[in-house]
Every structure is written in C-alpha cells, then in structure tokens.
Amino acid sequence: MKGIVLSYHSHNVFGAGYENNDHVAFSRDLELITAAGGEIISLMSLVARIRRYQAGERSDNDEKIYVALTFDDGPVFDYKDFIHPVHGYQRSFYNEMMKFRAEHDTNIQPGLSATSFVIASPSARQAMARSPECGYTFLDEDWLGDDWWENASKTGMISIGNHSLDHVHPVVPSVVLSSEIRGSFHEVATYADANAQIRDASALISKKTNGLSVPLFAFPYGHYNDYLVKEYLPDHIDEHGLAAAFSADGRYITDQDNLWCLPRFICGLHWKSPEDLNGILNG
Template identity: 40%
Template structure:
C-alpha cells in the first residue's frame, strides 16, 4: 500500500452505534488512525503526489472525504430520531485540538458537494423530509477555515428522485454519461477552487475517463477524479480513477478498518 482515502456519509445516521452512524465511526476511526501512526493529510496532497508519481509508503498518508455535502458535514444538528449529532467538522476540530503537532499537521478533510441549488432544494424534500439541510451558505466559511475543503460531486448527482437532471437519460446512474453536454461539470463551487471531482455513486464512464476529463482540462480545471473502488492509492493509480474506501461498505467496524490499515 502507499496511501489511503477514506469516505464517510454524514447523512448516514440510523442510530448511534459505529455500524449505523458515520459520525460515531469517524470519531472512533480518527483515534485508531492516530494510534497506528497514520497522518491525516489533505486530499490535494495525495492527488498531487499521484500526478507526479511521488507517493512514499513511509509517509502513511490517509485523506478523509465526505460525499453529498449536507449540513451534517458542518453543523451540529438535533436529529429528529437519534438526537444530537456532532458535525463532521466539529469531530475533526476536537481531534485536531488533541493531536495536532509534529506528527499530525492541522486537519483538512474534503466534502464533495452537489452544485445545483435547485437539485439540492428538491432533494431536501425527497431525501430529508423537507428539512433545509442541504443549502450552501456554509461552503465559503468552510473554505476559509480549511478544516473542510469544498469540491465537486457533479451538478445534480443524476439522482433518481429529481424531476429532471443534466444527464439526458437513465436517472440514478452516472456510468451512462456519454456526451459533452452531460459531462459539463461547471458549478457554483467556482471553477477556480473546484479541482477534484468525485463520481456520483462511484460510477465512471469511458467517455469521462478517456475523453472529457483528460481532454478538456483548460475548461473544467479539474486535476483528478475519485471513484469508490476499494483499493489503495499508489503511484500507478490513474489520476481520473483514484480509489477510495467507503465506511459502511468496505469496513463496518474498527476491526475491519484495522485490517485495511495493516494489510
């Protein structure tokens, strides 16, 4: 192994145990990473090392990412079923206060957000029971502080519950993207700041990987793209197919994660 990218979903709250709450899992996992000597590293650092083939296994780098960009990433919230939940940002801040030093630099994670405000407004109704928990006013504050960087998770996720999406056919999948119009990744995140893309559903397409992303870099300004294929990041990783492990899918317990870290 060379480096790892771990992914959490802050909306994954179906209880208050490790197995059903990604906030509990993140808090526990951060302590395990520190105990095993891993350094929580900005995603951009790992991506840059991949691009220049300069990853060093001795560094034991791990990046933390979140997908979908709900309020749960940034704000503590009183969950209607499972009570008070500490935000991912505050979990990172608490860990940083205890561990930042020579071996652990200040924490920086990455949130991949859905760019379209219209899509998020509809998803609040279809996925969040009408709670206004998917707005974007926290993005500038997050970018300024740096504890969570904002990156692109597509315009509308081609989500199956939306009335219409940028993808012209077959909602609920991203592997069907096959035209320039469908692939246009412009977002209100700002082209100058959005440099890394995370494929919705972790799904890629040959058009994106072989044509659009490498062939239109002056337009989209992206440097890399992330899948959810559960593999280690190495100097041989394709910059448009960088793998990630997903909490709840690729590991479901501290023991599972320890196995991944020590494999």
C-alpha cells in the same frame, strides 16, 4: 507509498453505533488512523504526491500510509452539529476534527483536513432535501443548502469539491442528462452531458464560494465510464480545470492508478467496524 482515501456521509445516522452512524465512526477513525501510524493529509496533497510518484520521484517516506478524508453529498451536517429527532445530538465532521485538534498536541496530525464533495445545482439539492427517500423531511432547515460552503472552506479544515451538478438523482425532476435513465452516472457519456454535470458544476460551486477553485471531482454513486476517464477528463483540462477524480472502488491508491479514477473506501460499505478499518490501514 500507500494512499488511502476514506469517504463518509454525514446523513448516515441510523443509530448510535460505529456501524450505523458515520459521525461515531469518523470520530473513532481519527484516533485509529493516528494509532496505526497513518498521516492524514489533504486530498489535494495526496494527489500532488501521486503525481510526483508517477513522475518517478521517490522519497524516504515510501513506506508511509497517507490518508485523505472525504465527505459526500454536502449535507450541512458535515460542518454544523444537528439534533436528529430519533438519534439525538450529532457532532459535525468539522467539529469532530476540531475536537481531535483540541485533544492532541499540534504535532499530531498537523495536516488534519477533509474535502466535502457537494452537489452544485440549488434546485436539485432542494428536491433531494424535500424527498422522503433522502431521509430528512423532518428538518425545517435547508440541510442541503450552500450557505456553509464558503465559511467551511475559510476554516482551512474543509475544502469544497465537486460531486456533479444534480447527482443524476431519481428524485430530481430536472436532471441535466440526454439519457432517460436516472440514478446512474454511467449514463454521462457525451461531451455535452459531461460539461453540464462536471464543468458547469465546478463553475457553479466556485461562484457560490467567492471564486474558490474546485479541482477535485467525486463520481456520484462511484460510477464512471471510459468516455469520462479516458477522454473527457484528461482531454479537456483547460475547460473543466480539474486535477483528479475519485471513484468508490474500495482499494488502495498505487502509483499505477489513473488520476481520473482514483479509488476510495466508503464507510459502511467497505468497512463497518474499527477492526475492518484497522485491516485496511494495516493490510
């Protein structure tokens, strides 16, 4: 089995090309993955497949490429189209998937769906939304709001995942962390900090989505440490309720990988062109 998890950021809009606009890349990539013979499945289905694989179950489809799609940070642009004042109309990732659905037979990519990893804390999201550093102060809209989460998940095309309480982001004044260092999830290395950033974040996201379970976590900045991966996540499943966690390590998932630190490829970092992605898919 070859497992590939791809990550996109819907706020990465710096032009109209594949290399500088994740919406353009995402649209093209759905076709590229399909042409390369990749089967898009939900991230949870991929996790279930890895679990079965690690338990020794092999299937006839061992040579198949399974691809799961993920979005990070939870801008409303994952779900709703918007107009960028410089770069114009942008079709949301959700509507790119709907467009693909409308243009292809139902037997092409029947499992097409994605997971949006969102930031739980409303005050942290407000601080980021208003920060010039995060790039969207020109929008009146609350572009990191949470009112789209439940509707998006009801479509069956988007699952909402956990991307921490506050991303330990430098522009957030009230980061919940015992360390003074900001901008590094490596610092989340105690039970209390992990509970706040991971367990409490899942609970808050679940509350905002009418009780949906939130079984998947993506490490902010792709940062992790031994405490999280080897102790907190595997030893406290009853408390945080997670099934897997994802880094940004830029490699394939193999049957040897730790479920609490599964790698992802990041658009714009690990691939910048259709040729790059083809290389990943066929490599």
